[in-house]
Amino acid sequence: MEKDISIGLCSSGSRLIVAIEHDGQIKSMRRKLFSQETALFPTVEKLLPPGKDLSSIKEVCALKGPGRFTGIRIALTVAGIMNALSGAEAHSATVFETLACQASESKAFHKHFPSGGKIAVLMQAFREEYFCAIYYAAVPGSLPEKNMEPVWLQRPEMEKLLRGIKEPFFCIADEEEKPGIYDLIPANAIRAAKNISKILPEYLIKAPRLYGGADLKPLYLKPAKFELDAMEKAAREKVSLK
Numbered sequence: 001m002e003k004d005i006s007i008g009l010c011s012s013g014s015r016l017i018v019a020i021e022h023d024g025q026i027k028s029m030r031r032k033l034f035s036q037e038t039a040l041f042p043t044v045e046k047l048l049p050p051g052k053d054l055s056s057i058k059e060v061c062a063l064k065g066p067g068r069f070t071g072i073r074i075a076l077t078v079a080g081i082m083n084a085l086s087g088a089e090a091h092s093a094t095v096f097e098t099l100a101c102q103a104s105e106s107k108a109f110h111k112h113f114p115s116g117g118k119i120a121v122l123m124q125a126f127r128e129e130y131f132c133a134i135y136y137a138a139v140p141g142s143l144p145e146k147n148m149e150p151v152w153l154q155r156p157e158m159e160k161l162l163r164g165i166k167e168p169f170f171c172i173a174d175e176e177e178k179p180g181i182y183d184l185i186p187a188n189a190i191r192a193a194k195n196i197s198k199i200l201p202e203y204l205i206k207a208p209r210l211y212g213g214a215d216l217k218p219l220y221l222k223p224a225k226f227e228l229d230a231m232e233k234a235a236r237e238k239v240s241l242k
Contacts, residue, residue, distance in 0.1 A: 003058035003088070007044060008204025009075035012067025012095060013177050019201035020047040028201030037074050044212060060087045060130045061096060061208035063199070065219035066123070066131050066150070068115045072218045080216050091208035094219050095174070095199065096133040098207040100144040102196045103137075103172040110140040118169040119144055120189065121160060124178035125222050128155040132162070134169075143210055145150045152222045159184050173197055 007094070008019035016036040019028040027047045031101070033039055033064050041054075058077055060082050062075035083090035099121045109119070116138045123131040131152055135144035153161060162171075163186045171189040173181045176198035 003056055004206050005048065005052060005056045006061065007057055008061040008063075008201065008208070009040070009078060010063040010095075010199055010204055011040070011071045011074040012063055012065050013071065013174070013199075014068075015176070016040060016043065017204060018043045019199060019204045020044070020049075021202075021205050022049050022052070026202050026205075028204075029172070030088060030201070036071060040074060040078060050118055054082075055086060057086065057088050059091065059205075061091045061093070061205045063095050063204065063208075064092045064213075064216065065094060066125070066152070066221035066239055067095065069220060072220065076216045076218055090214060090216060092213040092216055092230060093211045094133075094150075095123060095208040096131075096135070097144070097211050098203050099172045099174065100133075100135040100137075101207045101210060102200055102203050103170055103192055104135075104144050105141050106155065106172075106196050106241075108190065108193055109137070109170050112168070113140065113170060116142070117139060117210065118147060118165065118167070120165065120169055120171045120185075122158075122162075122171060122173035122181060122184065123182060124174070125152055129153070129222070130155065130158045130181075130184065134157060134165075150219070150221055159186075162186055162189065163222040165189075174199065197239060218237075 010017040060079040062079040062115045065072040079090040082088040103119045119135045134148035136147040137144045147166045172192035226232040229231040
């Protein structure tokens with residue numbers, strides 16, 4: 001059977017997002033559920049064109065975080081397994097890169113930054129903890145390049161970071177995961193339109209291709225609990241030695 005199908009997977013948030021590309025057309029499904037690993041393959045099989053099965057997949061594109069520890073591994077594991085067992089090409093991109101691409105190619109970015117500009121990508125980590133990375137797109141539609149390493153911060157620190165960007169900048173946030181997330185941005189930020197303030201299915205495939213990522217190493221960003229406990233213990237011991 002001819003390998004002529006590409007799939008895009010995102011399992012890093014509360015929603016499982018699957019995209020299938022075949023003959024230039026994209027079909028997709030997004031479902032909010034806890035046990036994403038049980039729904040992933042049935043979802044893929046439901047979206048496959050008639051007469052096609054998993055052996056028709058030539059390319060698997062997976063988002064590698066940041067997000068939920070367990071969730072990130074689901075899409076990456078599937079990409080790795082299909083690459084090993086069927087020879088499907090495996091590509092990856094971060095959620096930051098995916099949303100930055102969406103922003104760079106949006107009408108609003110073209111309108112407000114015709115000569116290019118900074119793009120802040122904002123996501124909720126947990127409750128009032130947030131992820132952020134800053135990119136620069138030389139011209140609208142160009143591939144955004146990282147301008148600042150990704151960070152994980154509590155809300156006050158995140159607001160301070162964003163206020164520290166003095167020039168006008170574009171902000172795209174995953175509002176589907178965290179309604180009201182744009183409340184964090186300062187007055188000099190141009191907010192992305194609601195219709196792109198979430199992970200779009202077509203970019204599940206497009207962003208990993210553009211960034212050329214074949215590295216399936218997850219980007220957790222937020223330290224695990226045992227790491228946080230160790231950091232807290234080290235800080236206490238440092239204080240007690242003074």
